[in-house]
Amino acid sequence: xxxxxxxxxxxxxxxxxxxxxxxxxxxxxxxxxxxxxxxxxxxxxxxxxxxxxxxxxxxxxxxxxxxxxxxxxxxxxxxxxxxxxxxxxxxxxxxxxxxxxxxxxxxxxxxxxxxxxxxxxxxxxxxxxxxxxxxxxxxxxxxxxxxxxxxxxxxxxxxxxxxxxxxxxxxxxxxxxxxxxxxxxxxxxxxxxxxxxxxxxxxxxxxxxxxxxxxxxxxxxxxxxxxxxxxxxxxxxxxxxxxxxxxxxxxxxxxxxxxxxxxxxxxxxxxxxxxxxxxxxxxxxxxxxxxxxxxxxxxxxxxxxxxxxxxxxxxxxxxxxxxxxxxxxxxxxxxxxxxxxxxxxxxxxxxxxxxxxxxxxx
Amino acid sequence: xxxxxxxxxxxxxxxxxxxxxxxxxxxxxxxxxxxxxxxxxxxxxxxxxxxxxxxxxxxxxxxxxxxxxxxxxxxxxxxxxxxxxxxxxxxxxxxxxxxxxxxxxxxxxxxxxxxxxxxxxxxxxxxxxxxxxxxxxxxxxxxxxxxxxxxxxxxxxxxxxxxxxxxxxxxxxxxxxxxxxxxxxxxxxxxxxxxxxxxxxxxxxxxxxxxxxxxxxxxxxxxxxxxxxxxxxxxxxxxxxxxxxxxxxxxxxxxxxxxxxxxxxxxxxxxxxxxxxxxxxxxxxxxxxxxxxxxxxxxxxxxxxxxxxxxxxxxxxxxxxxxxxxxxxxxxxxxxxxxxxxxxxxxxxxxxxxxxxxxxxxxxxxxxxxxxxxxxxxxxxxxxxxxxxxxxxxxxxxxxxxxxxxxxxxxxxxxxxxxxxxxxxxxxxxxxxxxxxxxxxxxxxxxxxxxxxxxxxxxxxxxxxxxxxxxxxxxxxxxxxxxxxxxxxxxxxxxxxxxxxxxxxxxxxxxxxxxxxxxxxxxxxxxxxxxxxxxxxxxxxxxxxxxxxxxxxxxxxxxxxxxxxxxxxxxxxxxxxxxxxxxxxxxxxxxxxx
Numbered sequence: 001x002x003x004x005x006x007x008x009x010x011x012x013x014x015x016x017x018x019x020x021x022x023x024x025x026x027x028x029x030x031x032x033x034x035x036x037x038x039x040x041x042x043x044x045x046x047x048x049x050x051x052x053x054x055x056x057x058x059x060x061x062x063x064x065x066x067x068x069x070x071x072x073x074x075x076x077x078x079x080x081x082x083x084x085x086x087x088x089x090x091x092x093x094x095x096x097x098x099x100x101x102x103x104x105x106x107x108x109x110x111x112x113x114x115x116x117x118x119x120x121x122x123x124x125x126x127x128x129x130x131x132x133x134x135x136x137x138x139x140x141x142x143x144x145x146x147x148x149x150x151x152x153x154x155x156x157x158x159x160x161x162x163x164x165x166x167x168x169x170x171x172x173x174x175x176x177x178x179x180x181x182x183x184x185x186x187x188x189x190x191x192x193x194x195x196x197x198x199x200x201x202x203x204x205x206x207x208x209x210x211x212x213x214x215x216x217x218x219x220x221x222x223x224x225x226x227x228x229x230x231x232x233x234x235x236x237x238x239x240x241x242x243x244x245x246x247x248x249x250x251x252x253x254x255x256x257x258x259x260x261x262x263x264x265x266x267x268x269x270x271x272x273x274x275x276x277x278x279x280x281x282x283x284x285x286x287x288x289x290x291x292x293x294x295x296x297x298x299x300x301x302x303x304x305x306x307x308x309x310x311x312x313x314x315x316x317x318x319x320x321x322x323x324x325x326x327x328x329x330x331x332x333x334x335x336x337x338x339x340x341x342x343x344x345x346x347x348x349x350x351x352x353x354x355x356x357x358x359x360x361x362x
Numbered sequence: 363x364x365x366x367x368x369x370x371x372x373x374x375x376x377x378x379x380x381x382x383x384x385x386x387x388x389x390x391x392x393x394x395x396x397x398x399x400x401x402x403x404x405x406x407x408x409x410x411x412x413x414x415x416x417x418x419x420x421x422x423x424x425x426x427x428x429x430x431x432x433x434x435x436x437x438x439x440x441x442x443x444x445x446x447x448x449x450x451x452x453x454x455x456x457x458x459x460x461x462x463x464x465x466x467x468x469x470x471x472x473x474x475x476x477x478x479x480x481x482x483x484x485x486x487x488x489x490x491x492x493x494x495x496x497x498x499x500x501x502x503x504x505x506x507x508x509x510x511x512x513x514x515x516x517x518x519x520x521x522x523x524x525x526x527x528x529x530x531x532x533x534x535x536x537x538x539x540x541x542x543x544x545x546x547x548x549x550x551x552x553x554x555x556x557x558x559x560x561x562x563x564x565x566x567x568x569x570x571x572x573x574x575x576x577x578x579x580x581x582x583x584x585x586x587x588x589x590x591x592x593x594x595x596x597x598x599x600x601x602x603x604x605x606x607x608x609x610x611x612x613x614x615x616x617x618x619x620x621x622x623x624x625x626x627x628x629x630x631x632x633x634x635x636x637x638x639x640x641x642x643x644x645x646x647x648x649x650x651x652x653x654x655x656x657x658x659x660x661x662x663x664x665x666x667x668x669x670x671x672x673x674x675x676x677x678x679x680x681x682x683x684x685x686x687x688x689x690x691x692x693x694x695x696x697x698x699x700x701x702x703x704x705x706x707x708x709x710x711x712x713x714x715x716x717x718x719x720x721x722x723x724x725x726x727x728x729x730x731x732x733x734x735x736x737x738x739x740x741x742x743x744x745x746x747x748x749x750x751x752x753x754x755x756x757x758x759x760x761x762x763x764x765x766x767x768x769x770x771x772x773x774x775x776x777x778x779x780x781x782x783x784x785x786x787x788x789x790x791x792x793x794x795x796x797x798x799x800x801x802x803x804x805x806x807x808x809x810x811x812x813x814x815x816x817x818x819x820x821x822x823x824x825x826x827x828x829x830x831x832x833x834x835x836x837x838x839x840x841x842x843x844x845x846x847x848x849x850x851x852x853x854x855x856x857x858x859x860x861x862x863x864x865x866x867x868x869x870x871x872x873x874x875x876x877x878x879x880x881x882x883x884x885x886x887x888x889x890x891x892x893x894x895x896x897x898x899x900x901x902x903x904x905x906x907x908x909x910x911x912x913x914x915x916x917x918x919x920x921x922x923x924x925x926x927x928x929x930x931x932x933x934x935x936x937x938x939x940x941x942x943x944x945x946x947x948x949x950x951x952x953x954x955x956x
Contacts, residue, residue: 011915013915013916018816079954107529150716168673192912193907193909193911194911195910195911211908212906212907213907215906215907216906219907234907236911237911237912245664250912252913252915252918253913257769258915260915260916264916266915266916266918268915268918273420273918273919288728302654308918308922311925312913312918315913332883332940333883335883336883350907351909352906352907352908352909353883353905353907353908353909354908354909354910355904355909355928356883356908356910356923357911358925359925359928359929359932
């Protein structure tokens with residue numbers, strides 16, 4: 001057994017829990033009726049960051065990720081105010097997730113001037129009827145517009161997020177989305193199989209649940225088209241122009257250390273994982289009271305951490321050591337794996353069946 | 363023997379739903395045996411299953427005072443599976459009330475029991491029940507009873523157990539027509555055990571009819587067939603609450619508690635006598651003979667020991683089933699169990715699950731086959747997977763039944779069709795009346811233990827009734843159909859069927875399993891085969907997608923738990939030919955009703 005690659009990177013995640021409306025497949029901690037809290041919430045995040053810096057806990061970050069919710073929903077100045085609090089390493093990657101609808105030339109300019117150097121747009125689909133079925137509001141044309149604003153502002157790193165397998169989406173619809181997205185020349189694409197999360201409106205509507213075979217076909221179509229466009233797969237659902245992989249997400253998959261700020265944000269340091277109180281209201285109160293925002297934590301024992309590390313590494317092109325599977329399992333799973341340099345990596349078919357491999361890692 | 367004159371020992375012969383329990387309730391009331399405040403419906407049916415299913419499984423006897431007479435009313439089980447118990451309870455009586463629903467007429471099993479009673483020289487007091495119903499047609503059914511049993515129509519009483527109408531007249535007729543028992547109270551003790559049940563505080567409680575002599579509390583009692591001697595701890599009568607008495611004399615019916623721990627020591631038909639100078643055994647004792655077999659396996663393999671204990675314990679109460687350990691490649695460790703019939707099998711299984719809190723898989727019911735091998739050996743098998751390969755077998759014999767069906771004439775065609783489809787051979791067809799028909803067929807037991815009874819009921823809207831008795835073994839063209847999963851035979855699904863039905867069974871099982879087996883990493887062929895010949899095939903296509911789309915900082919714990927759950931799920935599956943088969947697939951595939 002050899003240990004997975006240890007990362008020396010250190011990341012910061014900032015959670016912005018506000019959305020203009022909730023997509024019916026979404027199970028994230030986000031609210032559509034608390035915009036009046038935005039100011040107080042940003043203050044609380046800044047205060048928590050300041051405390052963390054002065055305690056020496058928060059040191060220079062190699063990556064910062066604003067996620068949500070919809071970070072682009074809050075005024076650009078407020079987001080930059082938060083970013084200003086975070087000590088950054090040279091060449092740090094700073095990403096903001098954006099809804100293409102809410103991005104303007106001004107907002108893009110404020111972000112870039114404030115130190116953001118990577119934007120991620122929630123595109124989902126470029127086909128109107130598919131977007132409607134997903135409960136999204138934006139017009140596909142707004143994606144091209146937002147990408148234009150970002151480029152004009154100076155952004156070089158652009159990610160487009162996609163979802164496949166929505167109700168009524170044909171394979172042709174999906175290919176149309178891929179082609180339209182590729183035409184926008186992103187440096188990074190994340191393509192996610194629509195997943196039924198318990199408790200969401202989608203979960204209670206089986207008629208709209210995705211079909212595994214259909215999603216497999218769409219995954220293969222994505223792999224083919226994106227690779228031909230020079231975007232190479234480096235994690236099950238992520239493709240990038242080599243060198244433009246998302247450094248922040250790679251940190252998660254390498255079991256690196258990161259601190260999360262804002263409500264429901266997760267942190268991890270050396271096998272200890274903890275997460276903040278879930279609601280923005282509670283978060284604001286807790287910070288104001290000067291109390292710990294930690295809601296709960298878990299400690300990973302070495303065995304647990306080892307297996308988890310293998311499972312995460314398996315998702316990426318880093319792969320796992322070849323002794324991470326028994327000979328018997330190795331044989332059973334042979335069509336799903338390729339071996340290079342003493343490590344096992346998932347083949348394209350293997351990526352689609354990653355759970356079968358993951359549950360057998362040791 | 364003047365002292366015996368006031369006794370009358372009788373049972374009620376009736377079909378399910380013809381009102382036997384209700385009539386018993388009325389008799390209890392009329393004789394003042396139960397305080398009206400304590401009265402409840404089906405007073406004598408004591409088990410939950412009996413009340414739920416509306417059938418009597420265990421016998422009860424009750425002592426009633428009616429005018430100057432003492433009546434011993436002996437309940438009889440209401441199902442063909444328990445025919446032997448019926449014969450023993452008849453042997454304890456001098457007469458029987460034949461109770462027939464005045465809107466439905468006599469049913470096959472009632473008729474069979476009635477013939478049995480006549481063979482035992484019992485006096486039959488016939489009564490038509492439910493005369494309060496608008497659909498009642500007592501004249502018509504009285505004529506029918508006269509035709510089939512020779513009981514003059516004008517002697518048949520008319521009652522409504524529900525309203526109580528005619529019940530006292532019926533009791534008068536019982537006293538008048540049924541002879542008093544005969545027997546010598548001063549002779550050597552000779553008594554008949556006609557039922558035993560296990561009470562967790564008292565041990566075995568047996569119902570006993572004293573034929574000769576006197577049974578006294580505290581005396582030593584020899585159980586002839588079991589070959590053991592016990593001391594009579596308590597003797598009593600049920601009024602219907604158990605009431606201890608000092609002795610039971612010739613002609614009387616009561617209960618006996620003798621510190622016995624196992625009902626197998628005091629079976630129905632057992633003779634009791636004195637250990638010194640014992641009286642001869644009474645005629646008619648039979649060891650219970652299982653007719654239907656199935657494997658019972660705990661769904662959770664860790665419950666094997668609990669299942670063994672439960673089978674041991676339940677047998678204290680019901681000695682008529684058999685069990686022995688067996689193992690199945692597919693289901694693990696369990697027991698091959700033998701039962702008196704399909705209902706008995708269902709009851710035992712239900713009681714094991716209910717009273718011992720077990721979850722069980724029952725394999726498809728099977729019968730006992732006699733296999734003649736090419737080398738001259740003859741073996742008996744009750745598990746299809748034990749059938750040797752066809753080249754070793756010269757012939758296979760299977761048990762047959764002689765089945766009597768009584769049906770409204772309109773359903774004759776559909777029933778003949780059913781019997782023919784089940785490989786039946788017609789023996790007799792006869793009108794009982796212009797509206798009713800008697801059909802007698804010889805049928806293979808294996809065809810009856812699947813869903814024959816349900817089919818018969820559904821084809822006749824419940825109007826036809828069935829009785830059967832064993833009719834020996836016959837050689838048949840039987841084959842074993844194996845079901846192969848990824849080329850590996852699954853013993854739990856093997857079935858012995860007639861060669862004409864093999865294809866159908868193969869097709870049905872492969873189709874069913876295709877729906878039940880989750881997609882695997884590779885295509886899984888599901889085949890039905892006779893020997894090396896494949897007769898049906900389905901394929902479960904390899905699964906193509908099983909992956910978590912996202913796994914980022916906030917998801918890692920939750921996603922890892924999903925994987926742990928998936929891993930734990932794999933552990934609960936049975937691995938057959940590298941195919942992971944969920945337990946539920948066995949339960950569903952082996953279920954009879956679809």
